[in-house]
Amino acid sequence: MRIEQFLYITEIAKTGSIATAAERLYVSSPGISLAISSLEEELGIKIFERSRTGLEPTETGKNLIIKSQEILNCIEEFKHEAKGDSSDIEGHLSISAVPAICRSIIPKTSAELNAKFPGITLQIKESAFSQVRKDVLNGDADIGIVFNLPFFHKENQLLTSTHIIDSSIMLCFRKDSELANKDIPSVEDIYKHPIVASYLCEKDRKNFLSQVFREFNNLNILVHSQNSETKKYFISQGLAIGFEPDIIIKADPFYQREDFVVKPVKGIDLKISYYSIRLKSKFFSAAGKEFLKELQVQANNFK
Known part of the structure; x- marks a missing residue:
């Protein structure tokens, strides 16, 4: 058996496809197929079976894939130890993150x-919450950054997570709104005003609004949008009010305008917690560790 065979079976396990694995590893599909067949013949077992969705590991195959990943991790650790000097840390990192973190x-x-x-070197991708998780689980991203509201909390045994920052939800509106006359607007005040809701999917929007407002169906939603930039145009014209995490408010010059007001809401104490996620089974490189270390430093500067 050869090291590249371990690499092939772990990559196929992520993608469910020999063709996709070959594309990622810059080798030919026939070459991978031959290597897998050779390994199966040598061990006397089947590692993969075909299904409607692609190749699926057999029960024995799952255990071998875990062991293969451990071997590949040890090789990466060996390379890292050989380099020694932290000033020479190098490598490529793919990052998938939700918009609020990408923009702040x-x-x-x-x-x-x-x-x-x-x-x-970094490759950064701005994605919806669900896509970030897919990117990490599929091996398309070394590190993912997601938000974790209470209704999204679902621990995945394949992932390990690290808390990055908590961000409060703030109310945003124009200075000439009647809400500006209130020290702290209440939930009841909000029911009187049109709202622009920008969420990456319908499920996210309903979950958030129902978490905050008891009378969800009575809200006056003027605009539904999957683009968080859209809300700015409606709020700036005084047509609607909106909500934004305070890390975005601190990072975006738009919310620093003199004709703009940002306030908390009485009766709402909702925070969004942001976490980094990565595969437990995948070797975590020195470059990845340095990225998360710096990410935490910058997150602390936002507090």
Whole structure:
């Protein structure tokens, strides 16, 4: 058996496809097929079976894939130990993150990391919550950054998570709104005003609003949008009010305008917690550790 065979079966387990694994590893599909057949013949077992959705590991195959990943992790650790000097840390990292983190903490994190470790290259993808999880689980992202509201909490045994920052939900409106005359607007005040709701999917929107407002069906939703930038145009014209995490408010110059007001809401104490996630089974490189370390430093600067 050969090291590349371990790499092939772990990649196929992530993608369910020999063709996709071949594309990711820059080898030919026939080459991978031959290597897997050879390994199965040598061990006298079947590692994969075909299903309607692609290749699925057999029960024996699942255990072998776990062992293969452990071997690959040990090889990566060996390479890291051989380098020794942390100033020479290099490598490529793929990051998948929800918009709030992409637009607030990650830009400064990337700049600082580049200054300290020019050998580390980043590929950053802004995605919806569910897509970030898929990217990490499929091996398309080394690190994912997600939010974890109470109704999204569902621990996945394949993932390990690290808390990054908590962000309060704030009410945003124009300075000439009657809400500006109130020290702290109440939930009852909000029912009187049109709302612009920008969420990445319908389920997210309903979950958030029903979590905050008891009388969800009585809300006056003027605009539904999957683009968080859309709300700015309606709020700036005084047509609606909206909600935003305070990390976005602190990072976006739009919310610093003199004609704009940002306040908490009486009766609402909702925080969004943001976490980094990664595969437990995958070797966590020195570059990844440095990225998360810098991400935490920049997150602390937002508090």
